[in-house]
Amino acid sequence: xxxxxxxxxxxxxxxxxxxxxxxxxxxxxxxxxxxxxxxxxxxxxxxxxxxxxxxxxxxxxxxxxxxxxxxxxxxxxxxxxxxxxxxxxxxxxxxxxxxxxxxxxxxxxxxxxxxxxxxxxxxxxxxxxxxxxxxxxxxxxxxxxxxxxxxxxxxxxxxxxxxxxxxxxxxxxxxxxxxxxxxxxxxxxxxxxxxxxxxxxxxxxxxxxxxxxxxxxxxxxxxxxxxxxxxxxxxxxxxxxxxxxxxxxxxxxxxxxxxxxxxxxxxxxxxxxxxxxxxxxxxxxxxxxxxxxxxxxxxxxxxxxxxxxxxxxxxxxxxxxxxxxxxxxxxxxxxxxxxxxxxxxxxxxxxxxxxxxxxxxxxxxxxxxxxxxxxxxxxxxxxxxxxxxxxxxxxxxxxxxxx
Numbered sequence: 001x002x003x004x005x006x007x008x009x010x011x012x013x014x015x016x017x018x019x020x021x022x023x024x025x026x027x028x029x030x031x032x033x034x035x036x037x038x039x040x041x042x043x044x045x046x047x048x049x050x051x052x053x054x055x056x057x058x059x060x061x062x063x064x065x066x067x068x069x070x071x072x073x074x075x076x077x078x079x080x081x082x083x084x085x086x087x088x089x090x091x092x093x094x095x096x097x098x099x100x101x102x103x104x105x106x107x108x109x110x111x112x113x114x115x116x117x118x119x120x121x122x123x124x125x126x127x128x129x130x131x132x133x134x135x136x137x138x139x140x141x142x143x144x145x146x147x148x149x150x151x152x153x154x155x156x157x158x159x160x161x162x163x164x165x166x167x168x169x170x171x172x173x174x175x176x177x178x179x180x181x182x183x184x185x186x187x188x189x190x191x192x193x194x195x196x197x198x199x200x201x202x203x204x205x206x207x208x209x210x211x212x213x214x215x216x217x218x219x220x221x222x223x224x225x226x227x228x229x230x231x232x233x234x235x236x237x238x239x240x241x242x243x244x245x246x247x248x249x250x251x252x253x254x255x256x257x258x259x260x261x262x263x264x265x266x267x268x269x270x271x272x273x274x275x276x277x278x279x280x281x282x283x284x285x286x287x288x289x290x291x292x293x294x295x296x297x298x299x300x301x302x303x304x305x306x307x308x309x310x311x312x313x314x315x316x317x318x319x320x321x322x323x324x325x326x327x328x329x330x331x332x333x334x335x336x337x338x339x340x341x342x343x344x345x346x347x348x349x350x351x352x353x354x355x356x357x358x359x360x361x362x363x364x365x366x367x368x369x370x371x372x373x374x375x376x377x378x379x380x381x382x383x384x385x386x387x388x389x390x391x392x393x394x395x396x397x398x399x400x401x402x403x
Contacts, residue, residue, distance in 0.1 A: 028068060207266065214234045333354065
């Protein structure tokens with residue numbers, strides 16, 4: 001179990017942060033891990049994970065990282081991810097224990113099994129004994145079919161098996177008639193598959209990556225206490241698209257639809273590219289354009305069907321425009337029932353988003369809602385979620401989910 005926790009600490013907790021934040025983590029943990037100045041500078045992520053495993057044998061230090069990351073604005077998202085991964089590992093270990101217990105009970109020898117009977121004509125030490133059940137012999141018909149399909153060539157000392165009743169894909173030169181040439185049809189170029197889901201990148205990336213902006217939301221406040229603001233965007237290359245969280249709203253003027261930009265020094269996490277600094281985005285000034293296929297644009301903007309969401313893995317984040325069928329208000333949250341022509345699903349809205357005035361019959365735009373199955377499959381708002389009611393008579397083209 002501790003080994004599973006160490007994997008999370010190393011691969012998600014330490015590998016997924018920038019070098020600058022890793023220095024901060026080493027500095028804040030220096031007393032607990034007994035790091036001197038030289039160690040703080042020289043120890044890499046693997047060494048720190050080893051030290052944390054020794055210092056925190058119960059969970060390899062995952063709880064320590066969670067509490068620490070909650071205090072670092074850039075890593076608050078990662079703290080939530082580490083909590084989810086820890087719970088998943090705990091659940092997986094519990095299921096494994098149950099499965100092993102069942103297998104152990106199944107494999108226990110049964111006292112009711114009959115003992116093998118000895119043939120009455122067998123002598124001690126002769127090795128002749130028969131059990132009540134015998135292995136079935138190979139049916140003659142099966143053997144004859146096998147002999148029809150293969151033929152052993154006696155011309156060589158080694159046994160070469162020649163197979164018949166098999167279609168030939170090409171004619172050999174020994175059987176080709178003189179003066180006759182075989183025309184081999186040219187292969188048609190394989191069409192590129194357009195992805196249905198946004199591509200994911202994990203960990204710190206220096207880049208640069210050239211992309212075209214497909215859409216961007218207006219900045220909104222996601223933390224009322226600290227007045228923290230951000231906006232969402234969707235960008236694409238010519239073969240894939242990405243969802244982006246931008247935490248420096250000065251960059252909003254660079255995220256203009258159909259504009260080509262380069263992004264660098266970003267962090268991939270939970271299916272999003274996270275950009276924290278204005279220096280991470282540069283404009284491309286050489287009038288370069290990118291040919292983004294129409295189908296790719298449509299996929300990036302499309303609202304997923306509810307029956308499709310029910311089949312997807314839990315933990316993904318969903319954007320879309322949905323019709324509200326019911327609304328149930330409680331003290332702590334609002335539960336909306338959304339529907340389309342494939343089914344219905346509940347949406348749990350918490351915190352600041354409960355102030356959005358939405359009622360049955362409205363179309364609701366959801367941004368960055370998590371798909372979960374706690375109790376039953378539903379969507380729920382998270383720290384960076386946003387939602388907005390579509391204006392009366394507004395019908396976004398292709399059910400686009402941009403704001």
